[in-house]
Amino acid sequence: MKKQGQGVIVNNGSDWSVVAGKNAFPYIMSKGAVGMMTKAMALDYARENIRVNAVCPGDTFVDRWIEKGYFEGSDPVTIEEAIKESSAYIPMGRFGKPGRDRQSCVILASDDSTFVTGHLLLVDGGNTAQ
Numbered sequence: 001m002k003k004q005g006q007g008v009i010v011n012n013g014s015d016w017s018v019v020a021g022k023n024a025f026p027y028i029m030s031k032g033a034v035g036m037m038t039k040a041m042a043l044d045y046a047r048e049n050i051r052v053n054a055v056c057p058g059d060t061f062v063d064r065w066i067e068k069g070y071f072e073g074s075d076p077v078t079i080e081e082a083i084k085e086s087s088a089y090i091p092m093g094r095f096g097k098p099g100r101d102r103q104s105c106v107i108l109a110s111d112d113s114t115f116v117t118g119h120l121l122l123v124d125g126g127n128t129a130q
Contacts, residue, residue: 001045001048001050002048002050005048005049006049006050007045007048007049007050007051008050008051008052008053008108008109009041009050009051009052009053010053010054010055010105010108010109011034011037011038011052011053011054011055012034012054012055013031013034013035013038013054013055013056013120014027014031014034014056014057014058015056015057015058015059015122015124015127015128016028016031016032017031017032017034017035017054017056017120018032018035018056018120018122018128019128020032031056034054035054035056035120038052038053038054038118038120039118039120042117042118042119043118046117046118051108051113051114051116051117052117052118053108053113053116053117053118053119053120053121054119054120054121055101055104055105055108055121055123056120056121056122056123056124057096057100057101057123057124058090058096058122058123058124058125058127058128059087059090059095059096059124059125059127060095060096060097060098060100060101061083061087061095061096061097061098062098066079071083071086083095089127090124090125090126090127091125091126091127091129091130092125092126093125094125095125096123096124096125100123101123104121104123107121108121
């Protein structure tokens with residue numbers, strides 16, 4: 001990237017790159033490190049015209065949650081109702097969907113973001129705004 005005089009790095013963070021929570025110390029520590037690494041690298045490489053940002057998704061529903069039985073024994077009875085009830089704490093009232101943060105990566109990597117570096121783009125349904 002230095003040799004070609006430009007570049008873009010998009011790291012994978014989490015909404016827990018900027019906030020903490022209970023009972024998740026190792027995860028929070030690692031994602032917090034991704035956030036600070038992103039900012040430090042952005043400062044280190046800005047003059048080289050290398051932009052460094054991170055996409056930080058919030059809770060994203062994945063099929064393995066059902067496979068691992070996260071909603072077994074839930075009341076209400078159906079999985080769909082349990083998922084809706086579980087996501088109620090998110091301001092938008094739903095979990096993210098896999099792959100949706102891809103669009104955020106494309107935006108950060110595109111020429112439309114040539115003056116964006118050191119940014120942690122939260123894609124979390126408003127969760128960290130609370």
